[in-house]
Amino acid sequence: MQSSGLGVLVRLVIARDLRLAVRHWDQVMQPLIFFAIITTLFPLAISPALDELRRIAPGVVWVAAMLASLLALESLFRPDVEDGTMEQWVLSGQPLSLLLLAKVATHWLLTGLPLVLMSPLVGTALGMPQSAWPVLMATLALGTGSLSMLGGVGAALTVSVRRGSVLLALLVLPLEMPVLIFGARAVDLAMHGEPVAGPLNLLAAALLFFVSLGPFAMAAAMRVSVET
Amino acid sequence: MWLWFHKLSSPPYAYRVATLLRPWFFWSAMALMLLAAYGGLVLAPPDYQQKDAFRIIYVHAPAAIMSLQVYVVMAIAAAVGIIWRIKLAHAVAAACAPVGAAFTVVALATGSIYGKPMWGTWWEWDPRITSELIQLFLYLGYMALRASFDDTQRADRASAILAIVGVVNVPIVKYSVVWWNSLHQAPTISKLGKPAIVLSMAWPLYTMLLGFMLYFAAVLCDRVRSEILRRERNATWLLETVKTS
Numbered sequence: 001m002q003s004s005g006l007g008v009l010v011r012l013v014i015a016r017d018l019r020l021a022v023r024h025w026d027q028v029m030q031p032l033i034f035f036a037i038i039t040t041l042f043p044l045a046i047s048p049a050l051d052e053l054r055r056i057a058p059g060v061v062w063v064a065a066m067l068a069s070l071l072a073l074e075s076l077f078r079p080d081v082e083d084g085t086m087e088q089w090v091l092s093g094q095p096l097s098l099l100l101l102a103k104v105a106t107h108w109l110l111t112g113l114p115l116v117l118m119s120p121l122v123g124t125a126l127g128m129p130q131s132a133w134p135v136l137m138a139t140l141a142l143g144t145g146s147l148s149m150l151g152g153v154g155a156a157l158t159v160s161v162r163r164g165s166v167l168l169a170l171l172v173l174p175l176e177m178p179v180l181i182f183g184a185r186a187v188d189l190a191m192h193g194e195p196v197a198g199p200l201n202l203l204a205a206a207l208l209f210f211v212s213l214g215p216f217a218m219a220a221a222m223r224v225s226v227e228t
Numbered sequence: 229m230w231l232w233f234h235k236l237s238s239p240p241y242a243y244r245v246a247t248l249l250r251p252w253f254f255w256s257a258m259a260l261m262l263l264a265a266y267g268g269l270v271l272a273p274p275d276y277q278q279k280d281a282f283r284i285i286y287v288h289a290p291a292a293i294m295s296l297q298v299y300v301v302m303a304i305a306a307a308v309g310i311i312w313r314i315k316l317a318h319a320v321a322a323a324c325a326p327v328g329a330a331f332t333v334v335a336l337a338t339g340s341i342y343g344k345p346m347w348g349t350w351w352e353w354d355p356r357i358t359s360e361l362i363q364l365f366l367y368l369g370y371m372a373l374r375a376s377f378d379d380t381q382r383a384d385r386a387s388a389i390l391a392i393v394g395v396v397n398v399p400i401v402k403y404s405v406v407w408w409n410s411l412h413q414a415p416t417i418s419k420l421g422k423p424a425i426v427l428s429m430a431w432p433l434y435t436m437l438l439g440f441m442l443y444f445a446a447v448l449c450d451r452v453r454s455e456i457l458r459r460e461r462n463a464t465w466l467l468e469t470v471k472t473s
Contacts, residue, residue: 153393157386161376170372171390174365177358178400217393220310224385 009094013102021110027075032114035068039122054127058136058187061123062180065115065140066147070169072111073151076103077159081226090226097215100222104152104214112144128191135190135200142203143183149210150175156221179206237314239456240465246449246456253446260439267432275429284342290437292335294444295363296398298328302370303395306388316452318384319459321391322374323451327444329367336360355404363401366394380459 021028042060043053053060080086089099119140120133128136154172158164186199235241268286275282302324309317339357340350351357370387377383425433460466 153389157373157390158376160382164376167369167372167376170365171369174362174369175394175397177362181358217389221386221389224382224389227382 006095006098010098010102013099014106017103017106018110021106028110028114031068031072031111032118034071035064035115035118036122038064038067039126042126050127054129054191057123057126057128058132058184058191060126061119061128061136062140062143062184062187064122065119065144066173066176066180068115069111069144069147069151070172072107073155073168073172074165076107076152077155077222081159086222087226090223096219096222100152100156100218101211101215104148104218107152108145108148112141112148115144116140128187131193132187132190135196136187138200139183139186139203142200142207143179145207146179146203146210147176149207149214150179153214153217153221156218156225158225159222160225179203182206237312237316239316239460239463240469242316243453243456246453250446250449250453253442253449257439257442257446260435260442264432264436264439267435272429272432278346281342281345284338286432286436288335288338288342289433290440291331291338292360293437294440295328295332295335295360296401297441298324298331298444299363299367299391299398300395302328303391306391309384310388310392315381315384315459316456318388319455320448320452321388322384323448323455325367325371325374327447327451329364329371331440331444332360332364332367336364355408356401359397359401359404362397366397370394 039060042056046052046056077086080089090096116137119136120128120130123132123136124130151168151172154168154175157171158168161167182199182202186196186203189196189199236245264286268283272283274280302321305317305321305324308314309321336357339360343352344350370390373390374383374387377386457466
């Protein structure tokens with residue numbers, strides 16, 4: 001049975017992005033190293049005592065993940081817009097929202113998922129108990145998905161702005177604040193042994209909301225950014 | 229039936245309408261605000277718990293309501309601009325943003341002043357205050373995005389998308405006191421049902437809110453006229469008007 005045209009399209013986009021990422025491993029690693037360095041700053045700045053760090057560990061891991069994902073957004077659209085690929089995509093007649101959704105999904109696999117996998121190590125370094133690992137990884141998995149989608153919308157809006165990285169942070173961080181609140185709160189609840197179903201469900205709902213509406217906002221923003 | 233809507237999308241017509249309406253909006257706003265101030269500061273009885281300190285609510289609550297209302301107006305104007313491709317709608321959205329940001333700052337500042345004698349603290353990270361702060365960041369981000377484009381059309385369309393995406397925060401601010409039980413008090417006035425506040429205290433609040441809305445309309449008239457002047461500076465109709473005046 002022949003797969004549908006859209007399926008082929010998505011597969012091609014994902015394969016292309018993965019191939020490009022493999023050729024530029026260093027660019028993929030940079031946000032992850034940044035994540036580790038940011039979390040190292042807090043014990044140096046506040047206190048090396050694990051008891052004190054344990055209390056702020058959920059927040060620190062989450063904020064570091066947000067900042068690392070912001071840095072990673074630079075490599076989401078800018079290379080393609082600069083060499084003209086995005087212009088071809090806009091003119092191609094294929095559904096731009098689907099193409100961009102595929103790009104963001106691949107980007108999450110390369111930047112969000114490694115953050116999720118690294119988080120138990122980083123959390124332990126800040127005194128987080130092993131019992132909180134599953135919830136930490138679950139909230140970060142759902143949260144980084146939302147961060148990637150919101151970041152994608154922001155990146156599409158600012159990709160043609162010169163030196164737009166700070167503007168991107170300014171636009172995207174306020175929209176991401178509810179995700180941060182629920183994510184950090186869920187990990188905090190898990191550390192105290194309390195039920196986490198509430199915040200986790202809200203995080204999942206937010207992810208579904210952004211994934212269903214985000215691609216259209218991204219496509220509209222990209223059309224504005226790419227036209228000359 | 230929609231003739232008035234399409235007529236308003238013509239810059240010279242809108243410019244004339246804004247010039248004519250502005251004094252009506254402004255002076256009625258001044259009258260209502262003075263009346264509400266008198267009612268709130270002098271006529272309303274002191275609260276049994278908060279004594280006279282509660283009177284700042286007559287500025288705080290209308291400012292907070294306006295900060296959300298202006299954002300919704302901005303988002304609707306942005307949507308109209310994108311869907312019907314009416315450039316003037318984008319001008320209205322651009323005009324709304326600084327006013328909305330100012331209302332948000334007033335709401336946060338008066339809330340802070342209100343909080344010190346009431347709750348003993350200048351600031352709390354409770355859901356309503358935090359989401360109102362996020363609202364301020366959304367306004368500032370909108371203005372920053374608009375300023376970062378040289379081409380007006382691209383600035384219009386990009387910031388319109390941002391305005392529409394950001395409207396998701398407005399229900400969060402409005403319902404934050406319903407969804408979370410925290411420091412900020414629950415809603416006392418709503419469109420349906422009896423308000424949990426006595427009439428002598430309530431009427432200055434409604435009057436001040438109406439005054440703020442009319443004031444916003446007046447300021448919007450001024451700002452939209454400036455936007456029209458800036459965008460249409462090379463247009464024939466404007467050069468004619470300037471020549472004859």
